[in-house]
Amino acid sequence: MRIQEAGKLGFAVVVLGVSAAVAYSVLFRPTPADLRVIENICLNPKCGAEFQMEQREMDRKMKARESITCPKCGSVDTESAHRCGNCGKLNRAVGHGSAPPACAFCKKPWTFAPLRK
Ligand SMILES: [Zn+2]
């Protein structure tokens, strides 16, 4: 067990971290994480299809080391993307799946589009 090795201090840090994570998820993530729908774009230049996949399906594929394939052309060259709240276009994620600071299309500071169900 990691908690026992880390001792009481480590345990306190873990508890704090978990509380913060729970508070964050309650405040900012009204939709259960595994029901969220992730937007993806196909990076095949001849295709460029946009498609959606449930978070839990993405997680399952990642665990199984399965590729996320484009439903249109079958390319494995796909990437998760974020939909701009201003112009509604899909922007490729930057860094570790984060939204860009500003939309690449309308150039406005980033706002998330409301999640679709
Ligand atoms: Zn494609």
Ligand SMILES: [Zn+2]
């Ligand atoms: Zn935009």
